[in-house]
Amino acid sequence: MNELSRGQKGKIADLGAGDVVEIAVDLALRSGQSIDVSCFGLDEAGRLSDDQYFIFYNQKKSPEGAIEMQGARHSARESFKVNLSRLPGKIVRLVFSATIDGGGTMSDLAASHVGLVLNGTVAARYTFTGADFGGEKALMTFEIYLKDVWRYAAVGQGFNGGLSSLLKHFGGSEIAPKGPSPAAPPPTPAPAAVPPPKVNLGKITLDKKGQKGVVNLDKRGISEQSMHVNLNWDNPNAGKKTGFLGLGGSAPPPDLDLGCMFRMADGTMGVIQPLGESFGSRHSSPHIYLDKDDRTGASTDGENLYILRPDLIDNVMIFAMVYAGTANFANVNARLTLKNGPQEIFIPLNSPNPKLTFCAICVIQKVGNTVEITKEEHYVTDHGAADKKYGFGFRWVAGQK
Amino acid sequence: MAVSLTKGGNVSLSKEAPGLKKILVGLGWDARASDGGDFDLDASAFMCNAGGKVRDDSDFIYYNHLKSQDGSIEHTGDNKTGAGEGDDEAIKMELDKIPAEVQKVVICVTIHEAASRKQNFGMVSNAFVRVVNQDGGKELARFDLSEEASIETAMIFAEVYRNGTEWKFKAIGQGFNDGLGPLARSMGVNI
Numbered sequence: 001m002n003e004l005s006r007g008q009k010g011k012i013a014d015l016g017a018g019d020v021v022e023i024a025v026d027l028a029l030r031s032g033q034s035i036d037v038s039c040f041g042l043d044e045a046g047r048l049s050d051d052q053y054f055i056f057y058n059q060k061k062s063p064e065g066a067i068e069m070q071g072a073r074h075s076a077r078e079s080f081k082v083n084l085s086r087l088p089g090k091i092v093r094l095v096f097s098a099t100i101d102g103g104g105t106m107s108d109l110a111a112s113h114v115g116l117v118l119n120g121t122v123a124a125r126y127t128f129t130g131a132d133f134g135g136e137k138a139l140m141t142f143e144i145y146l147k148d149v150w151r152y153a154a155v156g157q158g159f160n161g162g163l164s165s166l167l168k169h170f171g172g173s174e175i176a177p178k179g180p181s182p183a184a185p186p187p188t189p190a191p192a193a194v195p196p197p198k199v200n201l202g203k204i205t206l207d208k209k210g211q212k213g214v215v216n217l218d219k220r221g222i223s224e225q226s227m228h229v230n231l232n233w234d235n236p237n238a239g240k241k242t243g244f245l246g247l248g249g250s251a252p253p254p255d256l257d258l259g260c261m262f263r264m265a266d267g268t269m270g271v272i273q274p275l276g277e278s279f280g281s282r283h284s285s286p287h288i289y290l291d292k293d294d295r296t297g298a299s300t301d302g303e304n305l306y307i308l309r310p311d312l313i314d315n316v317m318i319f320a321m322v323y324a325g326t327a328n329f330a331n332v333n334a335r336l337t338l339k340n341g342p343q344e345i346f347i348p349l350n351s352p353n354p355k356l357t358f359c360a361i362c363v364i365q366k367v368g369n370t371v372e373i374t375k376e377e378h379y380v381t382d383h384g385a386a387d388k389k390y391g392f393g394f395r396w397v398a399g400q401k
Numbered sequence: 402m403a404v405s406l407t408k409g410g411n412v413s414l415s416k417e418a419p420g421l422k423k424i425l426v427g428l429g430w431d432a433r434a435s436d437g438g439d440f441d442l443d444a445s446a447f448m449c450n451a452g453g454k455v456r457d458d459s460d461f462i463y464y465n466h467l468k469s470q471d472g473s474i475e476h477t478g479d480n481k482t483g484a485g486e487g488d489d490e491a492i493k494m495e496l497d498k499i500p501a502e503v504q505k506v507v508i509c510v511t512i513h514e515a516a517s518r519k520q521n522f523g524m525v526s527n528a529f530v531r532v533v534n535q536d537g538g539k540e541l542a543r544f545d546l547s548e549e550a551s552i553e554t555a556m557i558f559a560e561v562y563r564n565g566t567e568w569k570f571k572a573i574g575q576g577f578n579d580g581l582g583p584l585a586r587s588m589g590v591n592i
Contacts, residue, residue: 134436
């Protein structure tokens, strides 16, 4: 196994054959605090022009699966699997980076390493410690890149400004052309510099049941924490007429209800939903409320629920129910979007059960300083059945709108 | 067509450019984008006698002594960061003006304070050294320091040497571990 020093470069083929390379990244701070590790897939200009190639804890796989985070492997806390032959041609450089969120800098690194693994063995390894660094809070540890052939580099360079400086380094901004073009008689003003492409760090889709999204509440002011939950759906009956010969008038549009069952950290429990007009409360516990009762799905807004103090919750189960109209989930394309600041978690109800009218869409749980959202998409007959599964323990009586 | 030099490559360009008279050796690199000490690369030239050593200290052309006594060799000045496009430092040579006792000129590239800054060529983006035939402006050879000399901190890049009445160019690409001071001393300069 080759021991690499910082700055060292070479050809991957000189280390071994194969299209599949694993990069095993093992970093930790002496304090034990963890470090986020990610992979930036860059184009020829060294830019992250497609943020689907920013591989990190909320987006563990590139669209075609050529880059994948696989967790701890090869004596490292995190590892990436890269299939070089499946990478799209536009991605020519993969930079494996680490960022510290919170206190500390890379000078606090304990013994760390990045291994290049071919065919299951570590072919080369770059070892380093905090002594190699100063005030950096973001570090480009290692990269593999295509320059005639695929090559590797032990980089070991970073930015004091942390993740935002790292993103800027990979985004850059277009430089406005200097002065007027020679052909134009009157000088044309230089166009304004284009801002760097925004990397949407937190827009993810929970496709399958059990998939999770995480919202970090750390370092945010209370006012920045609120979560906006939106349920929207399509009206499959729009424009359709019912009855014999279509003379029966338009079919009523489907009416879906958004609601939640909640338990706060202090033990308070309740249900928020349009049925029984339990719209919740904004300024007092639980600081969860429903915005309006959209009975048609025609509104582009759908229905909205706000969790203003996610830091105070223990467990919230978000549900949707179907009422009048074409009363089943299979043809309304219902979808839930949770927004928290720039982060967005999209949950499509993509395996609907046409026979059941109550769907527990997701569970939101407070875990330490984060909020975990797990897709459930669990269909049951009614509230009581859902409560039984999710363990709230309410008493249910019939209601109507 | 420019010859791409690789590590250990030893190329004679006499066929490429017979009758070399005026050449430019260009050194270029990207300014550091990450945080940390600037990358300060330096080009230097040693005018050597038949014994392979300088005649005296004034035969050492570098950032603190930009022009040879006879005016045959001139350094364009010290670039301490790599800022700017193209060649960041250059050494121009008018071979006809080189005195008879000088049999060869050795061209070197070093990283300033490499040891204390803990830097090597691999850490520098797009570092290259190239040779241009100034009669006509054709680039004769180019060496990618970042790729081919990644763990080196100093390098003997090439020699331009007398061959009868002509001058020839030979690429060497040999790494040197200790920096410009020891390199110059090995060439007979009193440092």
